[in-house]
Amino acid sequence: MAERNERYRGLFLHAKDTARGDRIVTFLCKEGILSLFLFGGPKSSLRSVATPYILADIEVYRDRRNDFSKLTGATILETFDSLHTSFSHMQAAAAAAEFVIRTSAFGGEYGLALQMITTLLRELPSIEEDSAPYAMYAFLWNALAPQGLAPDISACEHCGKRFTEEGSLPGRLLAGERSFLCARCAEERRRQGFPASAMLLIDAMVLQCLREILDVSYSQAARCMSANPSLLHIEAIIESLAESAAEGPLQSLRLFH
Numbered sequence: 001m002a003e004r005n006e007r008y009r010g011l012f013l014h015a016k017d018t019a020r021g022d023r024i025v026t027f028l029c030k031e032g033i034l035s036l037f038l039f040g041g042p043k044s045s046l047r048s049v050a051t052p053y054i055l056a057d058i059e060v061y062r063d064r065r066n067d068f069s070k071l072t073g074a075t076i077l078e079t080f081d082s083l084h085t086s087f088s089h090m091q092a093a094a095a096a097a098e099f100v101i102r103t104s105a106f107g108g109e110y111g112l113a114l115q116m117i118t119t120l121l122r123e124l125p126s127i128e129e130d131s132a133p134y135a136m137y138a139f140l141w142n143a144l145a146p147q148g149l150a151p152d153i154s155a156c157e158h159c160g161k162r163f164t165e166e167g168s169l170p171g172r173l174l175a176g177e178r179s180f181l182c183a184r185c186a187e188e189r190r191r192q193g194f195p196a197s198a199m200l201l202i203d204a205m206v207l208q209c210l211r212e213i214l215d216v217s218y219s220q221a222a223r224c225m226s227a228n229p230s231l232l233h234i235e236a237i238i239e240s241l242a243e244s245a246a247e248g249p250l251q252s253l254r255l256f257h
């Protein structure tokens with residue numbers, strides 16, 4: 001059978017209107033990330049549903065022969081209204097969505113990505129405007145492990161020296177790389193010509209925070225980060241690792257700066 005209707009439950013991550021007035025939406029569900037066409041101008045009633053960040057049950061008409069999918073129906077399950085009244089909440093959602101799209105849902109972990117981003121959207125309203133970026137950083141940090149890209153936070157990946165050992169800190173993350181180095185191994189890389197300005201500092205406060213924000217709620221993680229004296233280093237480290245995972249800069253992260 002070349003054509004059929006399919007049903008999915010998930011979240012609209014992105015919408016783009018074409019010059020002709022049609023819309024292409026990106027939809028995350030546990031089956032995958034779907035790219036769907038939505039025909040018709042502004043009067044199409046589906047348009048108000050097919051908008052980022054709405055959780056919905058959808059119907060898709062798939063023409064397998066032409067490898068083409070059309071959104072034919074959508075029922076709203078949940079909207080996240082705080083996003084529309086808060087710039088920083090919207091930016092946090094946009095950065096999380098961009099990361100999910102760019103990494104193909106953490107390398108194919110569609111169900112997990114859907115669950116994580118839905119949880120983030122549900123928690124954002126309870127998070128202070130100023131702290132919303134921290135919730136988003138916690139999301140990015142937690143999203144590295146399923147991709148196998150979370151660095152070892154207990155020991156230097158080069159020499160194995162534990163970060164609790166004297167003289168191991170401050171360590172460094174080399175921008176663009178994925179492992180944490182102890183003070184001596186980082187110094188060795190610097191002498192070999194790696195620019196010191198592209199080395200991100202890792203102290204005990206950074207490691208403590210990175211450990212704490214694994215597997216706690218996003219609001220707890222945001223509180224934990226906002227109270228940490230090494231906040232700027234934590235942000236820089238997560239940003240560098242997230243952009244490595246996404247294989248390039250994340251536009252929505254840039255808007256925070």
Ligand SMILES: [Zn+2]
Nearest residue numbers: 156159182185
């Ligand atoms: Zn080392």
